[in-house]
Structure formats: structure tokens, C-alpha cells
Amino acid sequence: MSARREAVRQALSGYSGFRSAQDLYTDLRAEGSKIGLTTVYRALQALSDSGEVDVLRTDDGEAVYRACDTESHHHHIVCRVCATAVEIEGPTVEKWAAEMGAKHGFSGVTHTVEVFGTCADCS
Amino acid sequence: MSARREAVRQALSGYSGFRSAQDLYTDLRAEGSKIGLTTVYRALQALSDSGEVDVLRTDDGEAVYRACDTESHHHHIVCRVCATAVEIEGPTVEKWAAEMGAKHGFSGVTHTVEVFGTCADCS
């Protein structure tokens, strides 16, 4: 883990919501870091490959990242206004997805589930 | 509904899976149509705005479209190999998402759910 990658991880950990690569780049530069945008992308790629951060796509196709508390399988409920996110578990959903796969003859079933809403603070 | 838009809808209806704008453009040109790529994008935008087609983002951020049988809320199980998709309903999931929202004080809760796997034909 290089110093720059650690800096990116740290910057991401400071937020409870999902952030884009460019957001993080702006944050780091604002703090005085001389990091390059390319390096931020590379760090996020590595962190997501290793499962340390979660990635998802916004409606307009931008990748956003989050340093979650757990590395085990989970989902999120994300605020549409402030982008803060809460980690949630859904045994119900896990089972449902598996059942659906089996029912339709699909193997190697995975799923993506995200919940959106407006959080209490933003209401 | 203009003729070009109708052509895009028709082209999309010919497939059971999700297709990208560029895929459809290639299909239509291959059939001899003189349609432009811009028009394909515009038609898909209109169709998705009106709820006639579903849109989702692939892992690499590309938008893909599908002409579903029903316009009411539903989800899909998508084959990772041939991209064919089956429409599925999940009362269980609907309830779970709503409960999660309420539990964490979120309002106006929506959700995205997609299931992926390898279909029977591709196994």
C-alpha cells in the first residue's frame, strides 16, 4: 500500500456517502496534496479490486465509491440529496434472488440491490 | 410516434435482452436504414421517458435498453453470456425495500434490483 493509495483510502473514509474519483481528487488537492487524477483512479481501482471499497454507478454512468465498514456482502440505502449511505443487510433479498435464479434455470446467480430515498436530515 | 422512433422500438422489440444504443444503430443500418446515431439516442430517451422501455447501466457505465412486456414495476434476471433477460416480480423485495427505508428514516424510497446469472441455454 503506497502512501498515495493510503491517502485516497483515508480521504474516502472521511465520508459516509459515495464519492466520485473527481470529488476525491478535488478534496485531496484542496488539502494541499500534489496527487494526480490518474493516481486517484488507479488507487480506487486497486481498492475496489481488493474489496476494500464498494463501487456503484449513478444514473448518469459515473462511478462512485464508498469505504464500507464491512467487506462482507451487503447493500445500501442512499440519500438522494446528501448522498450519505447506510449499510443494510437483506437475508430476505439474498434468498429471493437465489430462488429466482433457480426457478428460471440460471446458474451462478448474483445480484445488485440499492435503495434510494431522502434521509431524515434532508427531509 | 415518428417513423424513425417506431423503427427503433421495433428493432428493440426483436430482442429479449438488453441492447445498447450503438448496437441498435448498427442493427438498423445493417437492415438498410439511413437512421443517424443521434436519432437512435433521441428515440431511446423518449421511449424510456415514457416508460415504454427499461434502461440500466452495465458495469462499465454503458446504458442498455429493453422493450419489456409490462410497463408496471418489475425487475430482471439477465444472462451474463447471451444478455437475454426474463422479467421477474418481487413482492418480497418491494416490501423489504420499503421497510428498510422506514427503519432508517428515509422518505420517498425507491430501489434498483437486478439479478444476474448464466441461463440454461448458455450453461
Add this chain to the structure above:
DNA sequence: TCATATTTTGACAACCGTTTTCGTTTTCGT
């Protein structure tokens, strides 16, 4: 320590899907 091999970095250009622009063509109501 010093020299050398390896990895990481960042400026910049390239890439690719998508949107905007704008002049032309088609459609539609009268």
C-alpha cells in the same frame, strides 16, 4: 553506502459513450 532494478506517479493525450449544435428535411394543419 552506492548502484541498479522495480514500482509508482502525474501531465497529457487518447478513448468512448453520450449530448449539443445547427442547417436541412419531413410532417402537419390550414
Add this chain to the structure above:
DNA sequence: ACGAAAACGAAAACGGTTGTCAAAATATGA
């Protein structure tokens, strides 16, 4: 048939992301 309004397509612009490559940092080992 006429003019207004909408749709169209080619090309340029856009924005996020990835590739390139030379310089800088770091690790290795004599």
C-alpha cells in the same frame, strides 16, 4: 400548396475514464 413546427443527421463538443511515457520514488543487494 404554403408556412410553422417538429424531426433528422453529420459533425463537433463534452465528461468521465484509461493509456502512454518519461520522471520520481522506492526497494534490493553488493
